[in-house]
Amino acid sequence: MQAQFKKAGKQPSGSSAAALTDGRTRTQREELLGWALVLPSVAIILALILYPVLYNIYLSFFQVNLSGASRFVGFLNHREVLGDREFWSALLTTVMYVVFSTIGATLLGLGVALVMNEKFPLRGLVRSLILLPYVAPVISVVFSWQFFFDPVNGIFMDIFYDKLGWFSQRINLIGSPATAVWVAIIFSIWKNFPFAYLMILSRLQAIDQNLYEAAEIDGAAGRHKFLYITLPEVYFVVNAIILLRVIWNFNKFEEVYLLTSNVKVLSVYTYLKAFTGAMDLGQGATLAVLQFILLIGFILFYVKRVIKW
Amino acid sequence: MKRKIVTILVLALFAVSSAGLLAQGQEEAAAAAKPVAIEFWTTETQSDRMATIQVLIDTFTALNPEITINLIPVDENALATQTQTAAAAGTLPALFEGPAETAVSFGTQGVLDLQATKAIVDKIGKDRFYSGPLKVLETTDKSSYYALPYHGWIQGIWYRADWFEEAGLNPPSTWEDTLKAAEYFYQPDKNQYGILVGTLPEAYAEQCFTPIAMSNDAALFDADKNLVFNSPEMKEAVEFYAELAKFNPPGPQTWRARDYYLQGKMAMFFYSTYIMDDLAMLEVAAGSLTGDNFGDLSGADFDPELVKNTRIAPIMTNESPAGYGTVVALGFFQQKDPAKTAAARKFIEYLYTPNAYITFLHMAPGGMNPMLKEIASNPRFQNDPMGLFKSYGPEKMAEIIDGLENVETFSIVEGVRIEEASEITAKQIIPQMLYKITQERMSVDAGMRWAEAEMRKLID
Known part of the structure; x- marks a missing residue:
């Protein structure tokens, strides 16, 4: 056409x-x-x-009034959002969440893919079991995680406080704002690494075995084979996964909000601003616009400078 | 000739108009039988309660086959948001069931049908209602009502009377006694906690906070409708609340943590009379206990003595005594199609008939108390399927129902209804402030400044 x-x-x-x-x-x-x-x-x-x-x-240019006329306010919303300390703290939380969850999920996926590429008994079964966190409905795993981390009755505190004594007191890891972001990051890594694993594994299987044989003849050790053959071969796939994961996690709402409403990443902060309390839809829209600009900026930078497509 | 023409014209006119009238009459008859579907939003989101309401709907629609009612569960914490968005989209349901404060806030936004509400109150008869709850829902000019009181609960501090007795402590009825007991029973190394107050930004936090603020004579507004939130009395109340929250189970908490009490790990907790069936019935409590399912965990089994060892302190006192409760109301949203309002009216009238009413209230004996005096004394109502009236005794139950006459809220000051206060409650500004102070380590002053700024945004 x-x-x-x-x-x-x-x-x-x-x-x-x-x-x-x-x-x-x-x-x-x-x-x-x-x-x-x-x-x-x-x-x-x-x-x-x-x-x-x-x-x-x-x-985003209006003071939105749901039950009456909205008022044009120019760049007031943008100025207010940029001057809001909570916005910057939400941005920082988001960056932290995205960086750690993306690196974690990709590295774990890569590691698991390398292991699953080796032959061992029941490999097919294990390969499919690994997909479980990715395919399980988010709401059901969220509930089990909440129960797991319950400070009074949960298994986590039972083991690490009562039995092992690693903590000096029972802590609400999933509830307290300071620790909840780390639980959310670990949850995201656990939930999403199978995607990276799946993509990388399929790429690994397509690598020409002759390359490895040739390297062995040249006397390359396992480390060299990984560095000079495997990594360059999976380079593009890994970069594509990172790019996708950043986009997805930057906009991630349900996994974070359902697990713990205390982690104010940008998407959750936008929701709280727009749909709770005084329901400032204008500022909510502004936040969404800023989020959009930040993400587009990152994508352009990453594609041009890092992947060099 | 002229006369003849005039006569014919007059006759023709008469014929046309009477034909029109006839047609209109037929249309009305058709409208009555024309199928109409309405939506009913309920905040009773638990599946067993939904099932009971569905039974009532099915019975009603069997009698009125032209009416279809779609029951839609809406979380209490999301009701205000959902309504505002539905109003903007023009998709409001015909009926809703929700807290009276929220209903008043809807009323001030002008989305409620006050005429339909007034008509039902008049039809049932004002004198048959308890007057306190009806007053909560009255409009400022006292000409109508925002919604109809349907059921209600009172709240207090439920506590382990046996623990208190052993420790020689007074019941938690004053600030001093409550704090002392919370501190005494807070033993986190033994996995035991002093008290439960709400610290997540949800309605529960405000329910715990209101009687504390009121007992210190702190208010949101004065009788002239000026915002007086930032007062020394309110600051004291917030500070006291934050102090109590230190003896909470770890982290931000909401009503769900009452499970720890049922497991014998907590000395007291703010709660409504909804807890009564959990205390007394094994089947109801099962959801809160872990001992049966996870033997290795430090869970707990059902304690049949708990109901005997539990007492309620319904009144909190510091400067003055204060009680707290909530009236849950049925209200009409304005509809473009009058047939929908008519159908909704018919359904509400049905819900107030004794059989339907008692079936509804028996969903949560103790928690759902009637708003019509004659229902409270109805022997069928007192013979609830769970036998709760028997275990607590009709006197204690009567006391609870009478407590509803004295329900106090931020939105009625010296008999003046302050709609803005309901708006602040509906938007959960105070719970958000309490969360910031107790969990995000914001100072009390900064938290109150933040809350005041948010409140001004709502009322300006």
């Missing part, structure tokens, strides 16, 4: 040689057909993606 468009662009329109009975050239008609075919998808994208994005940007 693209080729057709290019051709149509080059050809002078209304060329009499190709003119057909309805006064349109064949290429013009094909162009029209092309537009007609893509129009439904374009319309859906415009309505479901572009419109909400634009409307959100529009809202």
Whole structure:
């Protein structure tokens, strides 16, 4: 289809040689057909993606009043958000959450993929069992984690405080704002590493075994084989996984909010700002816009500078 | 000739108009029988309660086949938000059931149908209601009501009378005695805690805080509707609350932590009369106990003595005595289609008939208490399926129901209804402040400044 468009662009329109009975050239008609075919998808994208994005940007310039008229306030919302200490602390929490959960999930996925690439009995069964955290519904695992970390009755404190004495007192790890972010990070690593594992494993299986054999003949040790063959081979896949994980975790809401409402990452902070308390939808929209800009900025930087696509 | 024409014209006009009237009459008849579907939002989100309400709906719709009612559970903490968004989208349900304070806040936003509400109060008869709860829902000009009181609970501090007796401590009825006991029983090395007050930003925190503030004569507004939140009395109350919270189980907590009391790991907790069936019934308490399922954990089994060893201190005193309770109301959201309001009215009238009413209240004996005097004395009501009236005795139950007459809130000051206070309650500003102070280590002054700024945003 693209080729057709290019051709149509080059050809002078209304060329009499190709003119057909309805006064349109064949290429013009094909162009029209092309537009007609893509129009439904374009319309859906415009309505479901572009419109909400634009409307959100529009809202960020207003003091939104749900039961009356909204008031245009220019950049007031943006200034207020940027001057809000809680915004910066939410941003810091988000960066922490994204960096650690992405690195953790990718490294763990890589490690597990390397192990699963070796032959051992019942490998097929183990390979599929590893996917469990990724496929289990988030709400059910969240409840078990909450029970696990319950300060009074949970298994975690029972083992690490009562039995092993690693803690000086019972701590509500999943509830206290200072520790909850780490629980959320560990939860995210545990829940999402199977995705990295799956992608890397499939890449590992496609590596040409001749490379390893040749390296062995040259006297390469296991470490060298990993550094000079495996890593370069999985480089792009790992980078793609990191990019996707950053995008997903930057916008992550349900895993964080359901597990513990005390970790104010940007998405949770936006929700709290827009839909609880004084329900400041204008500032909520502003937060969403800022989040969008930050993410786009990161993606451009990462793709151009790190992956160098 | 002219006369003839005039006569014909008059006749024709008459014919047309009477035909119109006839048609209108037919339309009305058709409207009555025309199928109508309404939505009913309830804050009774537990599945067994939903099932009971569904039974009532099924019975009602069997009698009124033209009406369909969709029951939709809405979390109490999300009711205000959901309503505001639904109002903006024009998709409000015909009916809702929720806390009276929230209903008043809806009323001031102008989304409620006060006429329909007034009509039901008039039809049932004002004198048949308990007057206290009805007053909570009265409009400022006293011409109508925001919603209809349907059931209610009172709150107090439930405590281990046997522990208190052994330790020689007074019941937790004053600030001093409560703090002393909380400190005494707080033994975290033994996995035992002094008290439970709400520290998560949820409605429960405000329910615990209100009687403490009121007992110190602290208020949100004065009778002239000026915000007087930032007062020395309020500061004392917040400081006292933060002090009590130190003897809580670790971390931010909400009502769910009452399980620790049932497991014998806590000395007292703020709670409504909803706890009565958990205390007395093994089946109900099972969800709160872990001992049966996890033998190795330090869980607990059902303690049949607990109901005897538990007492309630319903009144908190410092400067003056204060009690707390909540009236749960049924309200009408404004509808474009009058047929929907008519259907909703019919359903509410049905809910107030003795059989339906008692079935509803028996979902949570002790927790759900009637708002019509005659229901309280109805022998069928007193013979609840769980036998709670028998275990507690009708006198104790009567005392609880009478407590509802004296329900106090921030939103009624010297008999003046302050709608703005209901708005502040509905938006949970105070719970958020308490969370910041007790969990995020914000200072009391900074927390109160933050809360005051949020409150001003709501009332301006």
